[in-house]
Amino acid sequence: xxxxxxxxxxxxxxxxxxxxxxxxxxxxxxxxxxxxxxxxxxxxxxxxxxxxxxxxxxxxxxxxxxxxxxxxxxxxxxxxxxxxxxxxxxxxxxxxxxxxxxxxxxxxxxxxxxxxxxxxxxxxxxxxxxxxxxxxxxxxxxxxxxxxxxxxxxxxxxxxxxxxxxxxxxxxxxxxxxxxxxxxxxxxxxxxxxxxxxxxxxxxxxxxxxxxxxxxxxxxxxxxxxxxxxxxxxxxxxxxxxxxxxx
Amino acid sequence: xxxxxxxxxxxxxxxxxxxxxxxxxxxxxxxxxxxxxxxxxxxxxxxxxxxxxxxxxxxxxxxxxxxxxxxx
Numbered sequence: 001x002x003x004x005x006x007x008x009x010x011x012x013x014x015x016x017x018x019x020x021x022x023x024x025x026x027x028x029x030x031x032x033x034x035x036x037x038x039x040x041x042x043x044x045x046x047x048x049x050x051x052x053x054x055x056x057x058x059x060x061x062x063x064x065x066x067x068x069x070x071x072x073x074x075x076x077x078x079x080x081x082x083x084x085x086x087x088x089x090x091x092x093x094x095x096x097x098x099x100x101x102x103x104x105x106x107x108x109x110x111x112x113x114x115x116x117x118x119x120x121x122x123x124x125x126x127x128x129x130x131x132x133x134x135x136x137x138x139x140x141x142x143x144x145x146x147x148x149x150x151x152x153x154x155x156x157x158x159x160x161x162x163x164x165x166x167x168x169x170x171x172x173x174x175x176x177x178x179x180x181x182x183x184x185x186x187x188x189x190x191x192x193x194x195x196x197x198x199x200x201x202x203x204x205x206x207x208x209x210x211x212x213x214x215x216x217x218x219x220x221x222x223x224x225x226x227x228x229x230x231x232x233x234x235x236x237x238x239x240x241x242x243x244x245x246x247x
Numbered sequence: 248x249x250x251x252x253x254x255x256x257x258x259x260x261x262x263x264x265x266x267x268x269x270x271x272x273x274x275x276x277x278x279x280x281x282x283x284x285x286x287x288x289x290x291x292x293x294x295x296x297x298x299x300x301x302x303x304x305x306x307x308x309x310x311x312x313x314x315x316x317x318x319x
Contacts, residue, residue, distance in 0.1 A: 049303070055281070
């Protein structure tokens with residue numbers, strides 16, 4: 001079964017980032033033989049003076065394919081690691097949910113989108129988690145991170161929010177690659193333009209300095225934009241960090 | 248962690264003054280790159296990519312250790 005693990009508010013300005021801790025949890029789960037984890041996504045939540053966050057207010061989420069037998073192991077492991085790794089002054093929260101067991105998935109997704117626009121409370125998070133039978137726990141400080149942890153899980157479940165952690169390492173002699181080669185050799189489901197045009201396998205794209213993926217329609221997507229090559233001919237280029245910041 | 252301390256003044260940069268953010272960061276001895284996943288400016292050395300910047304709705308503020316309020 002597919003389980004979503006999401007954490008929030010684990011860091012301070014000088015500590016390990018939340019993404020790094022998410023990665024450590026994902027690797028630990030695999031090392032213990034409890035399941036296979038998939039790409040970690042970063043979900044941007046509201047930045048507002050009434051919300052205590054370190055520097056950007058984002059949650060990190062990843063799916064794990066596991067069995068019911070290991071669900072409690074995964075929760076306990078993530079809790080232990082959060083308590084060991086979380087930074088002084090942080091307010092960490094953990095959410096673990098099994099989408100197939102949710103009586104109403106859209107309530108969780110809606111909570112995620114609401115957290116991108118409005119200030120929510122811990123009570124609201126705990127109420128929803130109890131209603132949907134989702135694991136939600138706090139691990140230090142004020143525990144405010146439960147709001148982002150639940151919201152991040154909802155946004156991941158929705159499948160249309162967030163950037164994947166890390167970058168794709170694609171090395172080609174001329175810095176170009178066919179879409180078909182990306183799809184065959186890298187963990188990418190689609191290459192599409194910013195306006196939603198899905199590129200076919202024969203198209204060639206020019207690689208930017210860093211190639212990152214975003215989560216769209218529950219797929220790993222490399223986004224590209226139309227530009228001009230050195231000879232003036234139109235070409236596709238992978239999006240820049242500035243273009244991807246809204247995802 | 249609550250970093251909403253009032254003494255950290257907001258930059259007047261807004262959220263998309265890429266040129267100015269790079270110019271300021273290049274002169275700043277306290278610039279430290281944030282995690283790659285939190286970088287949003289194409290120019291690596293930019294206030295927008297610094298681990299001591301804090302995002303607000305319309306701008307960022309600088310939380311560099313030892314920074315004074317006149318030192319932008």
